[in-house]
Amino acid sequence: MADEMGLGKTLQCITLMWTLLRQSPDAKPEIDKVIVVSPSSLVRNWYNEVGKWLEERVLPVAIDGGSKEEIDRKLVNFISQNGLRVPTPILIISYETFRLHAQVLHRGKVGLVICDEGHRLKNSDNQTYQALNTMNAQRRVLISGTPIQNDLLEYFSLVHFVNSGILGTAQEFKRKFEVPILKGRDADASDKDRLAGEEKLKELISIVNRCLIRRTSDILSKYLPVKIEQVVCCRLTPLQEELYKLFLKQAKPVESLQQGKISVSSLSSITSLKKLCNHPSLIYDKCVAGEEGFEGALDLFPPGYSSKAVEPQLSGKMLVLDYILAMTRSTTSDKVVLVSNYTQILDLFEKLCRARRYLYVRLDGTMSIKKRAKIVERFNSPSNPEFIFMLSSKAGGCGLNLIGANRLVMFDPDWNPANDEQAMARVWRDGQKKTCYIYRLLSRGLKDPVLVSSWDAAVSFVFHQRSHEDQRGVV
Incomplete structure (x- = not known):
């Protein structure tokens, strides 16, 4: 879910949790437990939002502090729950706490994992990504208002997390998409390279759109103040x-x-x-x-x-x-x-x-x-x-x-x-x-153009290099 900031991604996910916890085509709950993983500063915000919209219909558990033994005990109580209507079906936890206590949560399975500010998972080699990726979860939702941070390989990691294999392996993705797209965006690219890069970008978008929703803040322009x-x-x-x-x-x-x-x-x-x-x-x-x-x-x-x-x-x-x-x-x-x-x-x-x-x-x-x-x-x-x-x-x-x-x-x-x-x-x-x-x-720049020109030229080289890596073309 890559809607821009302020479009209510949190509320949409709360609606999704409530729906899956209460109904399905088989007239019974589709899932029994949900884990919401977020930055530490948002754990309490998620807890408050769930309470605001669902009131006492669902009781969430938010872990935002405590000793290792106390946190382990809460996690064991959560993950060991079974049945159609478990007492506390929603766990809200920070990325850091999840990584440190992942072995406890790996003992069981959950129906849904929601990762807020999911661009935290842009590096598939870090421990947090690995801990979440090995979690036994039937469904995964990743939320980010800015899904592309630096380069396409990071974007691949996010897509791979929610839909493993849809873009192949990292090496296949790099050969098939990243290299031709970057080549087409190079300042010295030929018309043929640019055309090939655009075609690969369109192909990538068509594949990713199967598992991605992206809406811009234009939707809110008539509802929000100037x-x-x-x-x-x-x-x-x-x-x-x-x-x-x-x-x-x-x-x-x-x-x-x-x-x-x-x-x-x-x-x-x-x-x-x-x-x-x-x-x-x-x-x-x-x-x-x-x-x-x-x-x-x-x-x-x-x-x-x-x-x-x-x-x-x-x-x-x-x-x-x-x-x-x-x-x-x-x-x-x-x-x-x-x-x-x-x-x-x-x-x-x-x-x-x-x-x-x-x-x-x-x-x-x-x-x-x-x-x-x-x-x-x-x-x-x-x-x-x-x-x-x-x-x-x-x-x-x-x-x-x-x-x-x-x-x-x-x-x-x-x-x-x-x-x-x-x-x-x-x-x-x-x-x-x-x-x-x-x-x-x-x-503002200095008044002396002679002194500044050499440094500006040098710094512009750094940003020129970054512009090749930044797929949004922002320098």
Whole structure:
């Protein structure tokens, strides 16, 4: 089930579970037990949704914490149930807990396994995929709003999980589909290669459509409020510009990228520049240590600088964010979701909120599963005073329902555009009543074209390589 975000995939699956647990052509239940596997941040959400729609007709069991012995006992009780009407037919469990306790669940069989945010299974070699794939289940449903993350082989893993053999083996799939499709999309491809690639893509779509449903958010356009997405280009501050120029002069990975070589140090350099564009404090420790690219950079910081203070005036993005929050707070009653890939940025958000006296909540990977569900529910309440919800895209960028807010700021872009799409869909979804505003903050280029051109050419090589791998053609 590959419907775009916000189209009610959870409700559709709850309907499916209820139907199969209660009826069949033989006038008896089609299945006896269901396992729902989801990211840890969504376990409690699934439990609440089942309770909301089915009330007390079906009793689910949600495992979101506890000792190993306690979890094993609950799993044994669930998997050992038999009969037409078992007491607790639905188990909701996280991917991590399933993997750690898979041997208990493998002792029995279930009628249906539902994998939420199923793009977690894009790698058929990882332990979670293997643990789920060996589960004795009659039926499998995989849910993902962004089924293609990076390349076609990952997409093959998802299709193979729900319908084993429909695309052959991984080697057969690569030879028959992936190679000709990629060859046809190459910048230097001939007309013959392009035509062959298009034909193979059409053939692949016709096969996959037998076990896939994909609907876009256009369905909701007449039911949901307007969504306004704005790309905000932020000018670098003088400090950021000087640090950026210094790095370009010193960094050796620039030379290797220009020669067409991608190394670990090259990608590390791009990450350093991403952090610099977010806020100079994120690379302050590198400057203190005099690491490659930042030798002598400490002298560029203002006298008495301390990385413990937020100092928004030193970052173009942070200045823009400060303005957005101030205007939103003073002129509207809207709430705001702040999204970043880095917990260090969330720390800066916290400092800014404390300085401006904004009430906020924060969700990242350190928060327990139970607490995540509580703060989401509290934030969505109109009577709750919290103004800002800080969100780590890695910990809560998928599946969360944050309709209590109608403004979302993407502070930094992800390498994978699918992750950004997931994060932006947290506010514009079913249940939203207000006009939604999405702000994507990007740093503008430097003023000196001579300095920038070499680095831009080098970085464009990386993204050119990725564009060959990204089957959606998004760069």
